[in-house]
Amino acid sequence: MIAYVKIYDYLKQILQKKAEKKETVIIIIDEMEQFATSKKQLLLYNLVDWAQTRDVRIGLLGVAEHSNMLQLLEMRVQSRFSNIQIIVPRPKFSQVLAFLEQSLTLDKTVLASYEGEVAESLKSYEKINSMWPPDSYLEEYQNRLSVLVNKTKSFRELIQFEYDAGETAGYFLQLALLAISELQAPTFENEDQHFLSTKIFEQVKDQFAVDYQLSIFQGLTDASIAILVTMANLNRTGQEYFTLEMVYMKWRQFHRKHDIIKQMLTRGEVQTVCEYLQQLQLVRDAGDAFGLNRAKMATPSDLPRRYRAMYLNFSSSILLDQIRTGSVSCSTRTREWALNPDDCD
Structure with a gap:
């Protein structure tokens, strides 16, 4: 550093x-x-x-x-920035699928250009020929990839869920690279473990989620971490879902306890941070989890934001452990709020 x-x-x-x-x-x-x-x-x-x-x-x-x-x-x-923002629209879901298929494609002509380089690096192996994928594998790989991306419902639903959550093209590319790394070396006998599947993508998604969350924690402001800690403390009391008002009032208890209420963010500022945490997928929208909207024709999306339920998209113990070990930097007050919540109520 x-x-x-x-x-x-x-x-x-x-x-x-x-x-x-x-x-x-x-x-x-x-x-x-x-x-x-x-x-x-x-x-x-x-x-x-x-x-x-x-x-x-x-x-x-x-x-x-x-x-x-x-x-x-x-x-x-x-104040050092102007209000000028250039927003690049996200690609369509169909474009994301096409991007994934293109990224995962094994082109025989491209692979052939690297064959000499690969053979040189594998001289220490006795069976060099068996280390290079045969043509039969490449053909089967492409056929299965096409079926996976274009016709497999479980795979498309998995990608659709992540797409709807706001994931970027970079995320899907990293997901594809992780999936490829899980494949076993192909042989002349093509078996399922040598090809991509929905199961492999589910596994690497779970692995990637933890690494992604840890890296995001380290870049958050103290206010964002404090709000996540507040949600984690609500979890500790058995509260799986919570509204903006519940989070605000819980955090207010902490500020009142230490007589620092003047330093607290406003409801609007807390809402802005919560929306940002949702964009980072550390927090997920649970809609009308409490059944507040009784109107027959109403939908959960009709609820005002302050009444919409949220939930943590990770185990609260992950964040608390990172704060305890010092992997995530935060103020002394926030650390105390995380590790000794009972003393702050």
Whole structure:
């Protein structure tokens, strides 16, 4: 890890050189969600603030998967961005399926170009020929892949569920790579374990979900972590589903206990964070789980947001263990709220 002072000084030197040449600097921040931690926001703010005092012409471009990214930044950092947003629409579900099939296709002509390289790396093996997939396997693989993607209901429902949850094309590509890694080396006798299946995708999806959640935890703001902890504490009391109001009132108890109520977010701000957590799929919408809408013609989607139920999309013990071990950084107050909730009620 590079110390804050070192990276700050290094970037200032670059900007200083650009300023002397009267050049314009454009800073592009990829995966902006990972930049929402307080330390990284401080670096960004100080860097831009310093650049403006040196009359450096500077532009900031943040690339994020979620359109409400700016709302997660501190007000002073938000002020450095304009309200201009370019939103790229998601691909259609049919396009995602086509993308998956194309990504997983084994083209014989492409594979042939790597045959020499593979053979060279496998010289230590006695049966080199058996390590390279035979033509019969490649043909069977393509046939089964086509059936899986285009005709297998269970597979399409699995991908549809993730698509409806807002997953990006990058997620499906990573899912495909993980699925390929689960295949056993093909032989001349083609068996089921040598081909992709819905079962394999279900397994790697579960594996990927844990890794994804852990990486997301580490990029969340303290307020987001505190709200997740509040939901986890509701779980501890046997509450599987909860509304925005339940989360807000539970968190309010914590602030009142420590006499820091003035530091608490407003209901609107808590709602914004909850919506963001849903976009990250750490929290899922449960609709009218409490049966609040009694109207015969009404649907769960008709409920106002503050009454819609939510639930954690991961085991609360995962987050609490990460906080306990220090893998997830948070304030002392939030850590106390996570590890000693009974003392805060």
